[in-house]
Amino acid sequence: MTLPFFRFTPSLRSQSFAACFVGLTALPGAWIFATAPVSGLGTDVFAGTVQRHYETRFEDRFPLRDVIRQTWNAVKYSAFGELAEGAIAGIDGVFFTAEEFTTPPEHPDFVGVLRDVHDQIAKTGAELVPIIVPDKARMMSGNLPRARSSHFEKRYDQLQSDIARAGLRTVDLRPVLATAGSYMATDTHWSPEGAQAVAQAVAQLLGDDLKTEATFATTQVGTREFKGDLLAFADTGIWRQWVGPNFEAISTYETDEQAAGLVGLFDDVTTPVALVGTSFSARTDFHFNGFLKSELRSDVLSFAKEGQGPFPPMQQFLESGTFAEADPQFVIWEIPERYLDTWSYDQ
Numbered sequence: 321m322t323l324p325f326f327r328f329t330p331s332l333r334s335q336s337f338a339a340c341f342v343g344l345t346a347l348p349g350a351w352i353f354a355t356a357p358v359s360g361l362g363t364d365v366f367a368g369t370v371q372r373h374y375e376t377r378f379e380d381r382f383p384l385r386d387v388i389r390q391t392w393n394a395v396k397y398s399a400f401g402e403l404a405e406g407a408i409a410g411i412d413g414v415f416f417t418a419e420e421f422t423t424p425p426e427h428p429d430f431v432g433v434l435r436d437v438h439d440q441i442a443k444t445g446a447e448l449v450p451i452i453v454p455d456k457a458r459m460m461s462g463n464l465p466r467a468r469s470s471h472f473e474k475r476y477d478q479l480q481s482d483i484a485r486a487g488l489r490t491v492d493l494r495p496v497l498a499t500a501g502s503y504m505a506t507d508t509h510w511s512p513e514g515a516q517a518v519a520q521a522v523a524q525l526l527g528d529d530l531k532t533e534a535t536f537a538t539t540q541v542g543t544r545e546f547k548g549d550l551l552a553f554a555d556t557g558i559w560r561q562w563v564g565p566n567f568e569a570i571s572t573y574e575t576d577e578q579a580a581g582l583v584g585l586f587d588d589v590t591t592p593v594a595l596v597g598t599s600f601s602a603r604t605d606f607h608f609n610g611f612l613k614s615e616l617r618s619d620v621l622s623f624a625k626e627g628q629g630p631f632p633p634m635q636q637f638l639e640s641g642t643f644a645e646a647d648p649q650f651v652i653w654e655i656p657e658r659y660l661d662t663w664s665y666d667q
Contacts, residue, residue, distance in 0.1 A: 414506075415550035451655070459497050534577065593616060599624075
């Protein structure tokens with residue numbers, strides 16, 4: 321009996337990638353030895369310094385260092401679905417930050433912080449409105465490569481209870497962000513459409529309590545290429561067009577004031593709403609501030625900051641003279657879930 325003979329014929333693109341990978345893998349070693357100084361080599365070997373010497377030499381001088389790094393990244397991503405430490409590759413090209421799978425190293429007593437911030441804001445006659453942005457891993461759990469622990473699953477409910485215990489109102493954003501496309505696939509943050517949905521939910525929460533006569537209109541003006549922040553953990557560089565991950569497209573929006581409330585000559589100029597938060601609010605890519613203006617029919621003064629988490633921006637806001645000058649009626653505090661913890665309730 322003659323067994324059938326199967327032959328796999330790789331595509332030209334696959335052959336090219338493999339040949340380049342092999343060549344680039346062998347090249348660093350050849351370059352190091354070809355350019356290595358001969359004098360003192362024996363002494364360095366016996367002294368145990370030769371390896372460190374060559375590692376430093378490679379990192380500082382090798383002309384194709386970035387190409388080699390990108391090649392290894394491409395192999396890890398395409399063959400094993402692995403990203404650099406700090407991010408996790410999910411299903412269907414969705415990336416997650418590793419911060420959503422670990423307990424934040426530093427986290428305050430959330431109930432205590434809420435009460436303290438509320439007391440300081442209430443002295444001015446304003447109302448604090450904290451909104452918790454649920455983890456992307458929570459809202460896109462179907463794209464996770466593995467399940468998170470039960471502790472993380474219970475966290476959002478507990479945080480909502482914390483806010484209620486502090487005597488504050490908020491909105492549960494899980495139903496709001498449950499729609500597909502509410503988060504960017506290769507980024508930590510919500511999409512502009514997710515941000516718009518949240519702004520609508522905040523407007524419904526405040527209802528007629530916000531006294532303003534301003535009118536803002538937000539329109540979509542186009543789309544553009546978007547490089548998600550998690551793509552830094554999959555820097556495939558020159559290989560991106562072959563193995564990915566590809567850049568996303570993001571919608572762009574503009575918000576313009578259509579009509580302002582009447583202000584008398586001797587009236588104090590105030591901003592009815594202040595927004596404090598993180599990069600979810602600060603980054604113009606997602607246009608959250610503009611959506612809030614349209615949905616609230618109010619000007620919104622933003623104190624959101626990137627790269628600081630939710631607590632330093634609030635402290636800066638409370639200490640700023642601008643807070644007193646703006647004299648807002650509401651202070652919206654946007655807080656990503658991953659910065660908070662509820663371990664004390666689970667013990």
